[in-house]
Amino acid sequence: MNTQQLAAQAQAEAELPPYVGIRIADVRLVTTAEQAVAARDALLATDAIGFDTESKPTFTKGETSTGPHLIQFATDHQAYLFQIGHSTSAAILEVLQAVLETPALLKVGFGLSDDVKRLHAKLAIRAAGVVDLSVALRAPGQRNDLGAKTAVAKFFGQKLQKSKKISTTNWALPRLNEKQILYAADDAQVALRVYRHYIAAGNQLPPVKAVKLPRPPRPV
Template sequence: MVVTPEQASAAREALLVCDAIGFDTESKPTFTRGETSTGPHLIQFATDKKAWLLQIGDSPEPHIRALLLAVLERPLPLKIGFGLADDVKRVHAKLDIRAAGVVDMSVVLRTPGQRNDLGAKTAVAKFFGLALQKSKKISVTNWALPRLSEKQILYAADDAQVALRVYRHWIGLGNTLPPLKPVKLPKPPKNGIS
């Protein structure tokens, strides 16, 4: 968990020297029709050996925001994850950060002509012959809590790191990424009117 300015600085140093990092977000689920999510509430980054989790309240601390800007708005390191379109849109809507260098493995691994994206569980089974344990019970917990449970922390760290591991394996098989396309973000309202 990144809390202090010193932890944010150490995370920034470790992440910015990487060619690629795992990336994901978690948001408190919405259960009422018409309710709008206030997420993301947690942003996760992972290297091959370590994960960093950043809690995002209504407004992140300055050192957390600086870390997010430094990592997300640069084209490198590549930000690797599964199903990232919504994550990137939420980060932009809440934090006004435009993520660059985003690699959505769900799209990259899609078989041409296939409509369904390949998720993390399916990718882990396909490439490693293992069953990725992703608890639905944990995924729908309150990610906006001021103190996350040990199970939430492990779930979030795994989510970021598994994407990076699948990417490394896929690249190791001789694959190359297609040219990256930026995620389409909503256009700002004209004259500041929504």
């Protein structure tokens, strides 16, 4: 797609009606072991969930990200946000591992390659059953990945608001504000909504391909 075509696409998307995201009342911040277990049970009770992560941005050249600092999951009706920090309990990490490493539970999202690699580097979690819709929904012959904004415009005829100001906020803060919470929850649930729409239209996803992760070191 050339520059002129991209400009025309952006103009067309700008004129679309806004996408209505998740309500704050339907977002669960998971901070206790009991909440984590309840989230796990709800997530594992379905066939597919929306999935994404957020990391504190890096601004210095050569600086390595310490993310993810937030992990988001979404069902059709609710979103669950897990903050990851020094105080994250072993019980919550066990729940995250149970959800992410279960291959039978499909985890769909946009641009998930780095998310999966960071999860492995930081938490030693080898995510399975992950479908990157950016690649899976790419049209034959299309070189560029399909982003969430373009997918919402294509499948729903709506404009997904993606604030760069919010996306580059500090996701490592101990207390997130409402705009951050809704942004993160929408990132996960919009992917699930796109997936549901795509499958309901009679389409099928290509076979799930695991993201290549570093091999564990050999014992000395």
